[in-house]
Amino acid sequence: MTTLESLMNAPAPASAWVLAQDCAETGLDPEAIRAEMARRIGEMRASVERGLRSDARSITGMVGWNAKGLWDAPDVLGAPLLRRVQAYAMAVNEENARMGRIVAAPTAGSAGTIPGALLGVADHLGLPDERLVDPLILAAGVGKAISKRMFISGAAGGCQAEIGSSAAMAAAAVVELLGGSPRACVHAASLALMNTIGLVCDPVGGYVEVPCVSRNAFFAVHAVSAAQLALAQLESFIPPDEVVGAMASVGRLMPAELRETAEGGLAQTPTGLAVTARMEGREGESGMIELPMA
Amino acid sequence: MSLLDMIGPVMIGPSSSHTAGACRLGLVAHHLLGEAPRRAVIGLHASFAKTGRGHGTHLALVAGLLGYGPDDPRLPRAFEEAEAAGLSAEFRDVDLGDVHPNTAHIELHGAEQAVTVQGSSTGGGVIRVTEVQGLGVNFSGSNPTLLLRYADAVGMIARVASTVAADGVNIAALTCTREARGGQALLAIELDQALSPEALAFLNRWPDMNWVRPLPKLMDG
Numbered sequence: 440m441t442t443l444e445s446l447m448n449a450p451a452p453a454s455a456w457v458l459a460q461d462c463a464e465t466g467l468d469p470e471a472i473r474a475e476m477a478r479r480i481g482e483m484r485a486s487v488e489r490g491l492r493s494d495a496r497s498i499t500g501m502v503g504w505n506a507k508g509l510w511d512a513p514d515v516l517g518a519p520l521l522r523r524v525q526a527y528a529m530a531v532n533e534e535n536a537r538m539g540r541i542v543a544a545p546t547a548g549s550a551g552t553i554p555g556a557l558l559g560v561a562d563h564l565g566l567p568d569e570r571l572v573d574p575l576i577l578a579a580g581v582g583k584a585i586s587k588r589m590f591i592s593g594a595a596g597g598c599q600a601e602i603g604s605s606a607a608m609a610a611a612a613v614v615e616l617l618g619g620s621p622r623a624c625v626h627a628a629s630l631a632l633m634n635t636i637g638l639v640c641d642p643v644g645g646y647v648e649v650p651c652v653s654r655n656a657f658f659a660v661h662a663v664s665a666a667q668l669a670l671a672q673l674e675s676f677i678p679p680d681e682v683v684g685a686m687a688s689v690g691r692l693m694p695a696e697l698r699e700t701a702e703g704g705l706a707q708t709p710t711g712l713a714v715t716a717r718m719e720g721r722e723g724e725s726g727m728i729e730l731p732m733a
Numbered sequence: 734m735s736l737l738d739m740i741g742p743v744m745i746g747p748s749s750s751h752t753a754g755a756c757r758l759g760l761v762a763h764h765l766l767g768e769a770p771r772r773a774v775i776g777l778h779a780s781f782a783k784t785g786r787g788h789g790t791h792l793a794l795v796a797g798l799l800g801y802g803p804d805d806p807r808l809p810r811a812f813e814e815a816e817a818a819g820l821s822a823e824f825r826d827v828d829l830g831d832v833h834p835n836t837a838h839i840e841l842h843g844a845e846q847a848v849t850v851q852g853s854s855t856g857g858g859v860i861r862v863t864e865v866q867g868l869g870v871n872f873s874g875s876n877p878t879l880l881l882r883y884a885d886a887v888g889m890i891a892r893v894a895s896t897v898a899a900d901g902v903n904i905a906a907l908t909c910t911r912e913a914r915g916g917q918a919l920l921a922i923e924l925d926q927a928l929s930p931e932a933l934a935f936l937n938r939w940p941d942m943n944w945v946r947p948l949p950k951l952m953d954g
Binding site: 457458461464465466467472475476479482497498499534535536537538539540541542543544545546547548553575576578579580582583586590591592594595608644645646647648701718 | 734735736737739740741742743744745746747748749750752753780783784786787788789792804806808809834856857858925953954
């Protein structure tokens with residue numbers, strides 16, 4: 440079984456080891472996987488570009504204009520990397536909320552974190568998309584190692600399982616992109632996860648919009664931050680697989696109300712309840728949607 | 734679960750479990766019907782019933798019934814496409830008992846045939862089909878899958894397995910359930926590759942075989 444420990448001790452680059460392991464297990468062709476990952480980077484980039492241009496509202500009207508707003512606003516902090524990473528991440532999740540095409544990574548609700556961190560850093564440094572294929576494979580390998588011990592959905596383990604996993608995957612990918620060792624990649628993932636423990640999944644009205652869209656922006660930056668620490672040789676004191684175990688145990692301890700049921704947290708604020716009531720009104724009393732008969 | 738399931742699927746938003754997985758459940762029914770769909774009755778259980786509408790679960794299911802994948806740009810217009818294609822769909826909130834919260838029960842009719850499929854969307858776009866034609870199965874669509882319905886008799890599984898082997902195809906997993914001894918049986922075989930058209934035609938010609946359906950690989954990995 441692929442663990443973060445085995446990944447940490449793999450020969451560099453970690454992505455080559457992940458690809459070889461996975462293809463041995465599934466019988467898939469490594470070059471076909473690389474070609475498909477290259478295509479998925481193109482899909483991620485297309486969703487970022489559409490998201491940065493559009494300010495159309497989602498069906499609930501809760502999100503849709505934030506990525507464009509941030510991208511068009513002056514960079515008052517003089518922190519172009521920060522703004523780029525956040526805008527890219529929100530662009531993807533706003534596209535997602537308005538029924539646009541995205542790459543689930545690992546889920547649709549957390550789809551902006553990896554493009555935000557990986558494409559954001561690459562564009563900031565002027566690196567071409569070909570360089571992103573191997574880091575993306577490593578991100579997938581980290582996600583797979585996490586999912587062996589823990590579900591990666593907010594409904595199963597809280598938002599730590601969903602966006603925490605995407606941030607861990609993104610952190611490892613950024614470290615590999617910048618030439619870090621397999622050990623540094625895995626410690627970046629671990630640091631990102633450690634700082635996500637206990638995060639509740641409380642979508643307002645049950646929709647993947649609030650706080651999900653802005654949460655992707657925060658966690659894309661979180662991933663880059665973890666990558667920066669690990670590239671400077673900082674390590675997670677708790678061994679990475681133990682961190683995943685702790686996340687799994689916190690997820691199980693968390694009441695169902697805090698795991699994507701919209702029965703706790705932000706979803707139960709007066710505004711959250713008003714959104715739920717408004718959307719239920721739109722769906723009609725009968726709870727049925729009929730297609731016209733042909 | 735492969736690397737392509739972790740970075741993927743490429744899909745139309747907003748929820749991998751409520752949209753991409755729902756679309757794949759519709760696709761299973763589409764392929765198993767084997768002709769143009771005319772009328773669907775879709776039961777939505779628990780979370781699918783509660784939060785499906787805003788997540789496009791209804792659109793995604795209808796898109797799947799029309800044969801569209803989770804990344805098809807026509808998915809948000811699935812209701813209009815269904816009307817143009819002559820497919821009507823009716824949704825009901827149902828209680829399917831102690832099953833996964835994201836479960837749908839699909840009854841799909843064509844001009845000649847009908848099929849029922851029950852399955853769950855278990856997260857990240859992954860599905861598990863649990864019932865076909867009222868009989869229990871257990872497959873995910875991550876492999877090409879062959880479904881056969883026949884009158885239960887001694888040696889049927891061995892005969893089917895040798896036909897598959899003669900076609901040079903390896904069996905990854907197999908489930909068989911029957912209504913009663915000597916009654917109708919359902920065999921679901923997950924394969925490493927799809928069966929050849931010749932082998933399918935051969936199986937279809939058996940007198941005791943009343944339903945053979947090949948389901949293509951529906952997942953990325």
